[in-house]
Amino acid sequence: MTRPARRAAKGLARLPFRVRAAGGIVGPAAFTLAWVASSLRQDGYSIRDEHISGLAAPDARTPAIMLAGFATLGTGTILFASALEEALGGPGDAGPGPFLVRCAGVGVLGAAVLRRDRMLLHPPEGVVGQSWRNDGHDIASGVGYACLVAAPLFFARRFADDPEWAALRVPAIAGAGVSAAMLAAFAPLVGRPYGGVLQRVAVTTPMLASVAFAWRLLRRGA
Numbered sequence: 001m002t003r004p005a006r007r008a009a010k011g012l013a014r015l016p017f018r019v020r021a022a023g024g025i026v027g028p029a030a031f032t033l034a035w036v037a038s039s040l041r042q043d044g045y046s047i048r049d050e051h052i053s054g055l056a057a058p059d060a061r062t063p064a065i066m067l068a069g070f071a072t073l074g075t076g077t078i079l080f081a082s083a084l085e086e087a088l089g090g091p092g093d094a095g096p097g098p099f100l101v102r103c104a105g106v107g108v109l110g111a112a113v114l115r116r117d118r119m120l121l122h123p124p125e126g127v128v129g130q131s132w133r134n135d136g137h138d139i140a141s142g143v144g145y146a147c148l149v150a151a152p153l154f155f156a157r158r159f160a161d162d163p164e165w166a167a168l169r170v171p172a173i174a175g176a177g178v179s180a181a182m183l184a185a186f187a188p189l190v191g192r193p194y195g196g197v198l199q200r201v202a203v204t205t206p207m208l209a210s211v212a213f214a215w216r217l218l219r220r221g222a
Helices: 003-013 017-041 052-056 063-087 097-113 132-159 166-189 195-220
Strands: none
Touching: 017 052, 017 063, 017 195, 052 063, 052 195, 063 097, 063 195, 097 132, 132 166, 132 195, 166 195
16 A cells, blocks of 8 residues: 555544544435436436436536535545445455455545546437547446446455354345346447436445445444
8 A cells, every 4th residue: 555545544434433434425415316306407308218327428417416415425435445445454354355345445436536437328419439538437336337347255254254244244145146137238239328327226236235344334333
């Protein structure tokens, strides 16, 4: 871990445990409310076919709402990862799971900064190509997805020898399997009908897992 990263981790650790744990609930809730609200306010936008990221593009009607959703989700996920790591015994005992959750949060923030060029996946005729920011957005989103799918598998491994957390082992494995299946189904439908629906399911599944874990942390305490 680099020196700035260590300083940032220490800074997060100073926040109250419950504040950090609540990030796993507040982030997903804010992100979901943001895309729902933005979709309702956007003319010519189809939840069935269009991706969430388009709602934060410069030509969207209310991009600030979606950008706030991205920022809250990313920040909340990073805080949640810090609480998870502490609850599982610190960096040496927690395993790679919290690190992957933290990377997912960084990926979400990166996707917010590197916005899509346009709201629609199929822009009007004559508009071709995309900028490096659009490419960066796709990469950051991919990193976030991959980390959210992989993290539950490492949690399941960590929980196997810990009676306190053993009850979450099977849900963690099931959640990772569902997320991976949704992403596999979504990949060939990018830009096609119903791709937007599959993307929302693929995004919501790991966020529900985050909410469940965060709720347990809030009930359990540090």
